[in-house]
Amino acid sequence: MRKTHFLLLDRMDAKYSSDDIAAAMSWQTYIYVYISMATFWVYDYACSLEEEWTFLLQSRWTKVKGLYIATRFVLFLLLIGHLYVNFIPNGNPDKCKILVNVCSVFNQLSASCSECFFMLRTYALWKHNRFVHVAILVFFPVAIIACVGTSLASTISASYITSSAIPGITGCYNSDNLFVPFLLFFIFELGLMSLTLVHAIQSWRMGSGRLHAVLVKNNIFYYACGLLLSAVNVLASQYLHYQYHAIFQDFQFIVLAILALRMHLHLWQIDQQTRNMDSLLCMSVSNM
Numbered sequence: 001m002r003k004t005h006f007l008l009l010d011r012m013d014a015k016y017s018s019d020d021i022a023a024a025m026s027w028q029t030y031i032y033v034y035i036s037m038a039t040f041w042v043y044d045y046a047c048s049l050e051e052e053w054t055f056l057l058q059s060r061w062t063k064v065k066g067l068y069i070a071t072r073f074v075l076f077l078l079l080i081g082h083l084y085v086n087f088i089p090n091g092n093p094d095k096c097k098i099l100v101n102v103c104s105v106f107n108q109l110s111a112s113c114s115e116c117f118f119m120l121r122t123y124a125l126w127k128h129n130r131f132v133h134v135a136i137l138v139f140f141p142v143a144i145i146a147c148v149g150t151s152l153a154s155t156i157s158a159s160y161i162t163s164s165a166i167p168g169i170t171g172c173y174n175s176d177n178l179f180v181p182f183l184l185f186f187i188f189e190l191g192l193m194s195l196t197l198v199h200a201i202q203s204w205r206m207g208s209g210r211l212h213a214v215l216v217k218n219n220i221f222y223y224a225c226g227l228l229l230s231a232v233n234v235l236a237s238q239y240l241h242y243q244y245h246a247i248f249q250d251f252q253f254i255v256l257a258i259l260a261l262r263m264h265l266h267l268w269q270i271d272q273q274t275r276n277m278d279s280l281l282c283m284s285v286s287n288m
Helices: 002-015 018-047 049-058 063-087 093-125 130-157 179-202 210-239 242-287
Strands: none
Touching (some): 018 063, 049 242, 063 093, 063 242, 093 130, 093 179, 093 242, 130 179, 179 210, 210 242
């Protein structure tokens, strides 16, 4: 078996250049990682299906509920779009460009929806503080416009590859460099995490309920994941080549969206449990 494997590698090396082999391997690795992410999303959705339908049917209609549905729907479109791009043979550069750009729009929408959840949470933690309100209203649109603008500029100047030099590897991708958008995203996450940490330090000695504690812990964990993945993408965009630099880009958007959905469900359940406990206590006191 080993001799056969080495013989195939020797034949491949003789027929294709080292750049062709490296590009094909990075392309396949990207596809495998994306299949893993899609599988994890399906598993997570199946595990939380009953909880999600309970939330959708029993909770009242609010802007946050609409944001939850939008985040779930955009994440689904993001996965479907990327799987289509990765597995459908396509030799048309114009079609490839359109598909990749559409997936890029879904990426940005998914990231925006996820961040909106935790901006609202941070605003709620500060009890609708005017300074925090103004800071969010000013910096969030600026960050979104800057990230979208730099992403579009990078996408326009990128080259598109519609097929691999090695047969049997489908899909198309571009060679854009998203160093600046992820650096801006890192700075934005750092600002929101700083607000949460300052509030946590200020309210450390004050008595806080379970809902408040869960809210603070979820915010810190989400921002820590966002900072870590943004830092990884900043480094990957500078030091990794071929398709390896894009592996963690979609991974970040998908993980953050799943975290936002899961944490919102958990927070709603804690709120329901707290209300049920309060109603039980009121009933027991009235019976006394």
